[in-house]
Amino acid sequence: MKLKKNIAVSDSGFIFDPNSGDSFSMNPVGTEIVNLLKQEKDSDKIHDAMTKKYDVPPDEFNKYYLDFIQTLKQFNLMENDD
Amino acid sequence: MEKQPFERPFIKKLHSGMPGKFGMKMDFDPITEIDGINVKDLIGEYGSPVFILSEKTIRKTLNTAKRAFTTRYPKVRFSWSYKTNYLDAVCNIYHQEGSWAEVVSGFEYDKALSNGVDGKYIIFNGPDKSAEYLEKAIQKNSLIHIDHFDEMYMLNELSDKLNKKPKVAIRVNMDTGIYPKWDRFGFNYENGEAWDAINRIMIGKKLDLVGLHTHIGTFLLAANPYKIAAGKLADLAVNIENKYNHNIKYIDMGGGFASRNTLKGAFLPGTDTVPDFDDYAEAITSGLINSQIKPDNLPLLILETGRALIDDAGYLLGTVLANKRLADGRRSTILDIGINLLFTSFWYEHIITPAQPFSHHTEETAIYGPLCMNIDVLRENVDFPLLKKNDHVVIKRIGAYNMTQWLQFITLRPRIVLIDEKGKSHLIRKNETLEVFKSLEKTPEYLNNFKL
Numbered sequence: 001m002k003l004k005k006n007i008a009v010s011d012s013g014f015i016f017d018p019n020s021g022d023s024f025s026m027n028p029v030g031t032e033i034v035n036l037l038k039q040e041k042d043s044d045k046i047h048d049a050m051t052k053k054y055d056v057p058p059d060e061f062n063k064y065y066l067d068f069i070q071t072l073k074q075f076n077l078m079e080n081d082d
Numbered sequence: 083m084e085k086q087p088f089e090r091p092f093i094k095k096l097h098s099g100m101p102g103k104f105g106m107k108m109d110f111d112p113i114t115e116i117d118g119i120n121v122k123d124l125i126g127e128y129g130s131p132v133f134i135l136s137e138k139t140i141r142k143t144l145n146t147a148k149r150a151f152t153t154r155y156p157k158v159r160f161s162w163s164y165k166t167n168y169l170d171a172v173c174n175i176y177h178q179e180g181s182w183a184e185v186v187s188g189f190e191y192d193k194a195l196s197n198g199v200d201g202k203y204i205i206f207n208g209p210d211k212s213a214e215y216l217e218k219a220i221q222k223n224s225l226i227h228i229d230h231f232d233e234m235y236m237l238n239e240l241s242d243k244l245n246k247k248p249k250v251a252i253r254v255n256m257d258t259g260i261y262p263k264w265d266r267f268g269f270n271y272e273n274g275e276a277w278d279a280i281n282r283i284m285i286g287k288k289l290d291l292v293g294l295h296t297h298i299g300t301f302l303l304a305a306n307p308y309k310i311a312a313g314k315l316a317d318l319a320v321n322i323e324n325k326y327n328h329n330i331k332y333i334d335m336g337g338g339f340a341s342r343n344t345l346k347g348a349f350l351p352g353t354d355t356v357p358d359f360d361d362y363a364e365a366i367t368s369g370l371i372n373s374q375i376k377p378d379n380l381p382l383l384i385l386e387t388g389r390a391l392i393d394d395a396g397y398l399l400g401t402v403l404a405n406k407r408l409a410d411g412r413r414s415t416i417l418d419i420g421i422n423l424l425f426t427s428f429w430y431e432h433i434i435t436p437a438q439p440f441s442h443h444t445e446e447t448a449i450y451g452p453l454c455m456n457i458d459v460l461r462e463n464v465d466f467p468l469l470k471k472n473d474h475v476v477i478k479r480i481g482a483y484n485m486t487q488w489l490q491f492i493t494l495r496p497r498i499v500l501i502d503e504k505g506k507s508h509l510i511r512k513n514e515t516l517e518v519f520k521s522l523e524k525t526p527e528y529l530n531n532f533k534l
Contacts, residue, residue, distance in 0.1 A: 056088035
């Protein structure tokens with residue numbers, strides 16, 4: 001599960017997808033997850049980093065994380081899993 | 083190191099093109115308290131969902147409306163429309179402020195009596211008045227507003243039977259330039275039916291014609307039709323005086339004033355488009371004052387407005403049950419408030435506001451109620467902040483009709499709480515329980531047992 005390589009992410013949470021020309025905006029938590037995905041961190045590492053930094057129980061984070069990844073897939077920002 | 087507050091991750095696709103000419107600011111501030119009481123505490127004490135009514139807002143709104151009319155016309159009386167909200171506590175606030183009772187059924191008539199309203203201050207409207215209740219209303223000198231000729235014949239018979247002249251008004255429907263034109267209640271002005279009814283009453287001498295009544299529509303977004311209506315009723319009053327030398331004691335302009343809610347499909351929000359009490363008052367009173375009614379005979383002006391008086395005083399508090407994603411990628415949020423409690427969501431775009439601070443990020447969201455029914459939709463598509471399970475929401479401007487038209491459907495009805503003027507909460511209607519519901523049912527003996 002990887003973010004597409006040529007996706008551009010700005011510090012303020014702006015995403016540009018050169019393949020489609022679409023642009024997106026994210027909140028700070030979303031931006032942080034996308035940046036970790038861009039660094040090719042796996043899910044466990046992302047979970048650790050986020051639950052250490054934010055006041056959220058791991059189980060609850062997992063729900064929002066899965067939903068967020070699903071949305072990224074829906075917007076064609078993730079590589080297809082083969 | 084202290085952990086930072088968490089907001090669920092969110093991504094939104096940006097659309098280029100022309101921005102909307104009327105891009106609206108959403109409600110960016112949470113509603114964390116109502117009349118000084120914390121929303122979280124209210125839900126903690128009374129459960130979720132729960133209806134909250136603000137006594138302060140009820141009295142303030144009524145006094146604003148009163149001021150608009152009494153500064154323009156010498157004799158004004160408000161009559162509380164029971165069907166809009168007939169909780170005893172609510173009705174009694176209006177009665178304490180001097181409002182009479184306006185009822186449209188035997189049940190409402192009895193409710194007004196049980197609240198201690200003297201029969202002569204009850205206006206009995208509506209198409210369904212049984213002989214039993216008409217007799218009761220005649221004995222108690224109530225003001226009976228005749229809806230159709232069959233009712234008039236029944237009143238004539240009761241007048242003979244009781245040897246008493248009932249105090250009546252006729253309800254008049256008319257063309258005031260609005261669409262749809264209401265013609266199902268009362269007698270029509272333009273085709274002469276209203277004048278015919280008046281003549282029959284005056285010549286029959288069995289009924290005491292004390293008033294004229296109209297109710298031209300509901301949620302009227304223009305005030306001028308009221309001016310036309312007041313003028314037409316005034317013409318009838320003048321004709322009665324000329325022909326019978328009889329003065330009408332009151333003109334009842336009914337209700338229909340819009341609240342500041344936004345109707346579905348409206349381009350601009352209700353807060354920007356709805357006339358205020360001064361607009362309605364100016365239209366109605368100028369229609370009467372500029373008529374041919376002699377100044378010494380100006381009738382009492384009665385107003386039965388309900389919705390505009392109480393909508394702002396009502397709040398519905400609820401909780402997020404779940405978030406999920408629809409097939410087209412849109413977010414959907416499921417609340418514990420459904421159309422069963424929020425009947426008015428069929429015609430209003432209700433403003434749903436989080437009860438806790440939230441960021442400026444919003445997502446296109448469909449907001450659903452908890453019912454296992456496809457029609458249970460509060461908002462089809464709204465830019466909504468990112469709420470989590472168990473977060474609370476407040477829906478404002480729901481004081482009118484929801485606590486009377488609510489449905490006992492799938493779930494039981496919740497508590498209703500009044501916050502008094504000192505900021506103290508009072509339970510004014512208990513929540514329904516299975517026992518309450520089952521106490522009305524009877525199961526035949528042979529259906530009591532089964533084996534699965």
